[in-house]
Amino acid sequence: MNFLTYLINGISLGSIYAIIALGYTMVYGIAKMLNFAHGDVIMIGGYLIYTASSTYGFNPLVSILISVVGCTILGMLTEKVAYKPLRNAASNLAVLITAIGVSYFLQNIALLIFGANPKSFSSVVTWEGLSLAGGELKIQGVTIVTILTSVVILIALQLFINKTKSGQAMLAVSEDKGAATLMGINVNKTISLTFAIGSGLAAIAGALLCSAYPTLTPYTGAMPGIKAFVAAVLGGIGSIPGAMIGGLLLGVVEILSKRYISTQLADAIVFAILIIILLVKPTGLLGKNIQEKV
Numbered sequence: 001m002n003f004l005t006y007l008i009n010g011i012s013l014g015s016i017y018a019i020i021a022l023g024y025t026m027v028y029g030i031a032k033m034l035n036f037a038h039g040d041v042i043m044i045g046g047y048l049i050y051t052a053s054s055t056y057g058f059n060p061l062v063s064i065l066i067s068v069v070g071c072t073i074l075g076m077l078t079e080k081v082a083y084k085p086l087r088n089a090a091s092n093l094a095v096l097i098t099a100i101g102v103s104y105f106l107q108n109i110a111l112l113i114f115g116a117n118p119k120s121f122s123s124v125v126t127w128e129g130l131s132l133a134g135g136e137l138k139i140q141g142v143t144i145v146t147i148l149t150s151v152v153i154l155i156a157l158q159l160f161i162n163k164t165k166s167g168q169a170m171l172a173v174s175e176d177k178g179a180a181t182l183m184g185i186n187v188n189k190t191i192s193l194t195f196a197i198g199s200g201l202a203a204i205a206g207a208l209l210c211s212a213y214p215t216l217t218p219y220t221g222a223m224p225g226i227k228a229f230v231a232a233v234l235g236g237i238g239s240i241p242g243a244m245i246g247g248l249l250l251g252v253v254e255i256l257s258k259r260y261i262s263t264q265l266a267d268a269i270v271f272a273i274l275i276i277i278l279l280v281k282p283t284g285l286l287g288k289n290i291q292e293k294v
Contacts, residue, residue, distance in 0.1 A: 004137060005137060005138075010253070010256060012212065012251070013254060014231075014251020014252055015146045015247065016209050016247075016251070017224065017248075017250050018154075018247025018251075019149070019153060019204060020042060020224060020228030020231075021229070021232040021246060022153065022154075022201055023041075023197075024038055024198070024229050025235075025238055027195060027198050028232070028237050030190065031194060034229075036100055037100075037103040037105075037106060038198065038229075039103070039221035039222055039228070039229075040102075040110075041202040041221065042205055042206040042221035042224060043107070043219070044070070044071060044074060044106060045070070045071045046067075046121065047110060047113075047216065048063075048070045048203070049064060049066070049121075049210070052067070053122060053124075054122070060125075068200045068203040071202055072203070076196050087191075103222075107222075110218035111218045117217075118217045122214070123142055124208075126141070127145070128140070128141055129142075142211045145208070146208045150247075153204070154244050157240055166193060169186075169190045170193070172185055174238070206221065209224060230250060230270065231247040231249070232246060234246035234285060235247070235286055235287075239287060242284055254266050254269075254270055257269045
């Protein structure tokens with residue numbers, strides 16, 4: 001039963017990584033940009049929920065809604081101010097450096113407003129969970145909600161991409177921005193929508209992450225953001241199902257490594273697995289080789 005408990009906790013943590021990784025993979029797949037400030041949007045989302053619930057007394061659902069709206073606006077504003085002017089830059093390095101700058105900017109804004117002291121985060125999930133096998137297997141409510149939320153988001157995103165006009169526009173822009181423009185697609189609007197969706201997902205991930213690990217600091221989103229990027233690369237960056245698989249795999253490996261091998265070596269094991277998989281399959285588990293036209 002202990003192994004099953006750790007496995008379920010790993011799937012729960014992996015589900016959070018997967019939700020964050022979806023934001024990375026959508027932005028890269030459509031805009032061909034690596035938004036390394038994405039992890040800090042999680043932190044901003046957590047602080048918005050903390051402020052809405054602790055300071056103003058809103059209930060959890062309203063607090064999450066406020067966080068999603070706030071992070072969505074933040075994502076669109078960041079894209080417009082920081083990334084859009086560099087979209088046609090000669091080198092991708094300029095975008096990468098800008099993303100790192102945005103990350104530090106958000107962290108320092110949080111430091112100025114909320115301070116460096118950790119905040120105690122109240123879980124947005126009040127359900128205690130389930131007790132199975134005569135009480136030997138206990139699954140926390142936040143664990144179940146996290147797993148179900150990730151599944152619903154995956155299905156919703158797949159339906160949105162494949163069944164809606166905006167989703168089809170995203171697919172067209174991901175294939176060829178120039179051709180999409182000639183077909184009458186508003187590329188700027190499509191990329192902005194992509195950032196909005198990714199940032200909204202980051203807010204949800206922030207709510208679930210802080211509920212499972214109830215401590216909030218200006219650096220809360222830094223390491224989960226990096227690990228989610230690893231998950232996106234592991235699954236095949238640009239692939240929505242790949243981001244989900246990569247996130248789940250990463251979470252399970254991390255939790256089982258901490259329990260059965262070493263807490264200190266868990267992160268090293270996670271990154272070592274990434275290196276091994278990329279040596280065998282450089283495009284990730286579900287990634288596709290893309291041949292560029294000359």
